[in-house]
Amino acid sequence: MYRGPKGGSRVRLAVACAATAVVLGPLVWLWQASLQPDAYSVTDMGYADSGGGPVGSSTAQGGHGQHAMAGRSVASLTADPRRPADVTVTLTARKRRFQLASGRGVDGYTLNGGSPGPVIRATVGQLVQVRLVNESVSGGVTLHWHGVDVPGAEDGVAGVTQDAVGVGEDFTYRFVADQVGTFWYHSHQVSHEQVQGGLFGALVVTPKEQPADLVDVLALVHLYQGVATVNGREGDVRVDVPPGKRARVRVINTDNGQISVWVAGAPFRLVAVDGTDLHGPTPVQDTAVLVTAGGRADLEVTVPEAGSPIRVHLGGSAAVVLGSRRYDVPAVPRPKATLDLLSYGTKAPLGFDPQTPDRRFRYDIGRRPGFLDGRPGLWWTVNGHLFPDIPMFVVAEGDVVRMRIANHSGQAHPMHLHGHHAVVLSRDEVRATGSPWWVDSLNVGRGESYDLAFVADNPGIWMDHCHNLPHATQGLVAHLMYEGTTTPFAVGGTAGNEPE
Numbered sequence: 001m002y003r004g005p006k007g008g009s010r011v012r013l014a015v016a017c018a019a020t021a022v023v024l025g026p027l028v029w030l031w032q033a034s035l036q037p038d039a040y041s042v043t044d045m046g047y048a049d050s051g052g053g054p055v056g057s058s059t060a061q062g063g064h065g066q067h068a069m070a071g072r073s074v075a076s077l078t079a080d081p082r083r084p085a086d087v088t089v090t091l092t093a094r095k096r097r098f099q100l101a102s103g104r105g106v107d108g109y110t111l112n113g114g115s116p117g118p119v120i121r122a123t124v125g126q127l128v129q130v131r132l133v134n135e136s137v138s139g140g141v142t143l144h145w146h147g148v149d150v151p152g153a154e155d156g157v158a159g160v161t162q163d164a165v166g167v168g169e170d171f172t173y174r175f176v177a178d179q180v181g182t183f184w185y186h187s188h189q190v191s192h193e194q195v196q197g198g199l200f201g202a203l204v205v206t207p208k209e210q211p212a213d214l215v216d217v218l219a220l221v222h223l224y225q226g227v228a229t230v231n232g233r234e235g236d237v238r239v240d241v242p243p244g245k246r247a248r249v250r251v252i253n254t255d256n257g258q259i260s261v262w263v264a265g266a267p268f269r270l271v272a273v274d275g276t277d278l279h280g281p282t283p284v285q286d287t288a289v290l291v292t293a294g295g296r297a298d299l300e301v302t303v304p305e306a307g308s309p310i311r312v313h314l315g316g317s318a319a320v321v322l323g324s325r326r327y328d329v330p331a332v333p334r335p336k337a338t339l340d341l342l343s344y345g346t347k348a349p350l351g352f353d354p355q356t357p358d359r360r361f362r363y364d365i366g367r368r369p370g371f372l373d374g375r376p377g378l379w380w381t382v383n384g385h386l387f388p389d390i391p392m393f394v395v396a397e398g399d400v401v402r403m404r405i406a407n408h409s410g411q412a413h414p415m416h417l418h419g420h421h422a423v424v425l426s427r428d429e430v431r432a433t434g435s436p437w438w439v440d441s442l443n444v445g446r447g448e449s450y451d452l453a454f455v456a457d458n459p460g461i462w463m464d465h466c467h468n469l470p471h472a473t474q475g476l477v478a479h480l481m482y483e484g485t486t487t488p489f490a491v492g493g494t495a496g497n498e499p500e
């Protein structure tokens with residue numbers, strides 16, 4: 001039977017529609033599956049990964065994502081409420097235009113009128129109490145104590161350990177500064193914007209007795225709208241150090257990318273990384289130190305008896321100049337050699353045996369196209385999955401945990417685990433032979449893999465994410481939770497919690 005042109009085009013239309021449905025159907029499904037609810041608990045996301053360890057009685061059987069049933073709330077994990085504070089600070093957050101010391105204007109955020117916020121100093125063992133007041137940051141703010149293994153409720157992650165502090169509200173953090181070292185604090189609400197814009201500051205915890213001949217120098221490095229600064233100042237920061245005296249330079253990298261630090265005019269020793277002293281650090285020269293995003297490095301230098309000054313280069317354009325103010329010291333290019341912490345310093349006991357772990361996790365970082373909360377793009381993956389369908393690493397208190405971070409994503413990632421310090425066991429199968437290398441922020445370069453170990457000794461729900469903060473917004477976020485821990489807080493919701 002003859003079919004007119006009309007019938008033929010109807011068939012063609014039907015075939016075209018069917019083909020479109022075949023192509024679009026799965027895409028629509030993927031798009032829809034990626035949409036995140038308006039409010040959700042991080043404990044309900046993704047899938048539980050027990051790392052081969054026992055699944056405790058407090059962990060739900062079956063129910064997708066219900067990692068924890070009855071248990072203790074993260075909000076109950078505080079410092080002893082009866083203990084009085086030794087160090088008391090109030091920080092008032094504002095969104096406003098402010099000026100760097102040079103007079104350059106910056107559109108951003110301030111704490112107590114400036115950025116960076118005040119340096120908080122404590123002696124080890126003191127209880128630090130910080131009241132955060134939000135005067136005018138409409139999106140809300142929090143404070144996270146980067147590198148300090150604070151109690152779970154004090155971690156400052158909006159939507160996980162607290163609600164973002166809205167305008168006119170306040171929140172008080174309390175923790176014992178029980179580790180000597182160099183740390184920093186920053187907002188963990190819309191952190192990719194707020195940290196870059198200025199909501200951060202330094203926290204220094206010193207020993208009970210400071211050596212009298214040591215000059216303590218802070219070097220908080222930050223880019224304000226592309227302008228390199230040290231302690232909020234452009235250009236060289238000069239510190240008077242008398243001839244023959246030692247200085248401890250505490251470098252804090254608050255930016256999204258790593259920086260190289262090198263010293264002209266004297267040898268130096270790298271005495272601490274991420275708030276932990278290295279064991280047996282030897283003097284080095286013509287060698288750069290990489291400080292990863294969020295990481296810290298403490299360098300010790302002695303000003304020569306002749307009084308000639310020392311220049312500590314902090315990335316390409318910022319520097320601290322130590323010594324007499326009368327002289328200048330020329331900039332030198334970055335040395336070719338980079339200090340390898342895998343073999344720097346000498347061995348010392350770890351305090352636990354990483355060879356018999358209770359759990360082993362892998363944190364494989366990849367990249368692929370897909371949808372992230374409905375947005376098409378090229379996103380980071382964790383163990384092959386796109387956020388939020390990612391692992392929740394579940395541990396029990398007291399576990400020895402091994403983690404292997406492998407990076408197949410084509411870009412470097414500064415990985416940061418909250419609430420814990422982990423020790424590096426090997427990189428690309430090469431074993432660590434130097435000082436114990438404890439980190440809270442670790443640069444995992446392209447194609448690299450690291451084996452780490454830590455003791456699960458700080459109950460809570462802890463972020464484990466990339467500190468190149470835009471990457472965190474692009475899905476490079478997972479969590480570590482202690483079984484049975486719950487959170488009353490939700491990402492999104494009426495508080496508008498948005499930790500990344």
Ligand code: C2O
Nearest residue numbers: 144146294416463
């Ligand atoms: Cu310095 Cu999760 O952050």
Ligand code: CU
Nearest residue numbers: 413466468471
């Ligand atoms: Cu990253």
